[in-house]
Amino acid sequence: MGTITKALDLLNFFAKQKPEIGLTEFVRLVNRDKATVHRHLTELMENGFLEQNPVTRAYRLGPAILRLSGVREATHPLRSVLRPIVEDIARQVGELTHVSLLQGDVLSPALHFDPMTHGTQVAFDESEILPLHATSSGLAVLAFADEDVTRSVLKRPLTKYADGTITTADELRSVLDEVRRTGTASQDRTFDSEVCSQGAPLFGVGGKVVGAVSIALPAVRDTDEKRAEIREALRDGMVRITQQLGGDLPPEHAEKWQSAV
């Protein structure tokens, strides 16, 4: 692990619930020497990626992020292209819908929308990094990802997040086969003990997976009819979003899924 990765990795610990992190807490989180962590933090700060709460001296994300996201959106407007589609899907099925992008061997949320049509909602943290093996988005991506992504996921132990989490390589492989057949992944309390979700892969140019669209709902609302309805919506969304991204469905699967719809 290079120095750059070690430093950038620090940024991944920030989330909605954890907007500020102090030096000592960081040291505990990453299990590295205090001096090292401190130097990395100050260097990130000098570059505007972090700033320091002047009173608590804790660190939080800095203004450089704002500028970069401005550039990225201005030149490669993913969010604004995705938003109408995601909102449309979410309203159609009445449940929280979100898009995440593959980033190494992990998923990074890009956009979510909750139509708020029910009394209970799934608490989606748009800032949390999602593991590939324990989320429907992740399974959808993994099923179509390069072999080396699967390998790097299996290299580390499959962390158990909830009762349903897949924890063995064999189990994972059979689930992925199923996903490849149907084109959508479903998940029953594998990440959160009260949430079910289904996901479908999104493809870029040349049919490479770039991420996933997925719909999550409280387990109590996950009936068979609803499930089928969601699968329909996802198949549709997968095609629309992939088109918008300028991507192609992998030809070896495309017709099969078409007919299934």
Next chain:
Amino acid sequence: MGTITKALDLLNFFAKQKPEIGLTEFVRLVNRDKATVHRHLTELMENGFLEQNPVTRAYRLGPAILRLSGVREATHPLRSVLRPIVEDIARQVGELTHVSLLQGDVLSPALHFDPMTHGTQVAFDESEILPLHATSSGLAVLAFADEDVTRSVLKRPLTKYADGTITTADELRSVLDEVRRTGTASQDRTFDSEVCSQGAPLFGVGGKVVGAVSIALPAVRDTDEKRAEIREALRDGMVRITQQLGGDLPPEHAEKWQSAV
């Protein structure tokens, strides 16, 4: 310059006009060895800060940025707090208004709004990093910044961007004195040969400058009346934004500016 800074520095070359940059171009831009640059690029890519155009192999900003800006906005909603104020000011004077934040010895744009009430507009690139000595925002910040910021600006030569650019330390110092007296900085073709602007500092807790709000307009529209009107609007905006940021005007100047308004 540490490895982390060298890598993060690469990200600063992306702008609206330059959304994708290839390896060789990067090497030219930063004047470092190809192998080094390549390693930095791949490490940034592995962390999702860059992604590679699969066909041209050029690099562009990656999805990690999206997630981080999501967290930053969710936990520290600067943009959404700023937006109504900035839009209000912009509509009031009918000219492009923007807020930038101090980041090291340079300004990073955070938000801008153009009311589009005239036939000609200032082309504001929200992705371009602004120098402190050649912009009204920069002068406003510099006038109230710590001594070491001024020192680090003077350490490097004062790059000439247009006819009006301040290029000597003495000239700069006298301008900064003037800014401290009036509370606003004005600029006549110092950054772009057709643009005039005025700026006012923004303060955080303890009266430390955190950035500036500024209004830019084509030089042809820069009459004396307009100028006075803009100064009024900026004084007002400075106070409102500083309050919203939970900051304090530096007491040694506050009353002077109050009376001037």
Next chain:
DNA sequence: TTGGTTGGGTTCATTATTTGAACCACTGGT
């Protein structure tokens, strides 16, 4: 075909940078 150019990417000995144990300074609690 050949040779030249420009692009991306890689190798490995040399070198310089990162690292971490121990240290200091401050704050709040007892």
Next chain:
DNA sequence: ACCAGTGGTTCAAATAATGAACCCAACCAA
């Protein structure tokens, strides 16, 4: 006065970054 908890710093030792030279592919013109 002491301890435990912060954040932050130092300097010799070890590790990781560096860069000259290299390879490969695509493109172009003779």
